[in-house]
Amino acid sequence: NKGRQGFRTTSLSVDIMGKFLKTGKVVVILAGRYAGRKGVIVRTVENGSEGKEFGYCVVAGIDRYPRKVTRSMGKKKTAKRSKIKPFVKAFNFTHLMPTRYQVDIAEALRKVVTDDVVNDAAKRHDARKEVKAIMEKRYLTQAEMKAGKSKQGVGYFFTKLRF
Helix, strand or coil, X not given: CCCCCCCCXXXXXXXXXXXXXXXXXXXXXXXXXXXXXXXXXXXXXXXXXXXXXXXXXXXXXXXXXXXXXXXXXXXXXXXXXXXXXXEXXXXXXXXXXEEEEECCCHHHHHHHCCHHHHHCHHHHHHHHHXXXXXXXXXXXXXXXXXXXXXXXXXXXXXXXXXX
C-alpha cells in the first residue's frame, strides 16, 4: 500500500467509528434525501445485519423544523408553529457527522424505534407518529430545563442548520 507522500492510506475501521457514535448523540446527515438535517442516534449496529452488510446507525431526526415562536404569539399560533415532521431511517456510518451535543430523549425514542420498525414501512409510519409526539413534547418543555449539557443539545437539535 504505497500512497502519495504525506497522505495516510489507512481507512477508518468500524471499531474506531463505533466508539463515538453512541445512543443520544446528535448527528448531521451528510448524504441522501435528509442531507443537512439533524438527527439523534437511537441504535448502533457495528457489523451490519442481514439486509445491510455495513455498520449503520438507526437515526430519528427532523425533516421539517419548528418555526420561530415569540412571546407575543398566542397559544394557538405557538402550537401550530411548533409542529415537527420527523423521520426514522438507518444510515451508514460514513453518511453521518457527529456533533458534540447529546440529547436526553434517546431512551424514549429507543422504546418506540425497534428493529422491526426500520424494516417494515407500516410500522415505521406508526412509529413516526410516536416520535413526532416525543419530539414536540420535548421542544415545548425545553424552556423549563435546568442549565446543562442536555439543554444545550436540545437547543442545538431543534434549530435548523444554516448553510
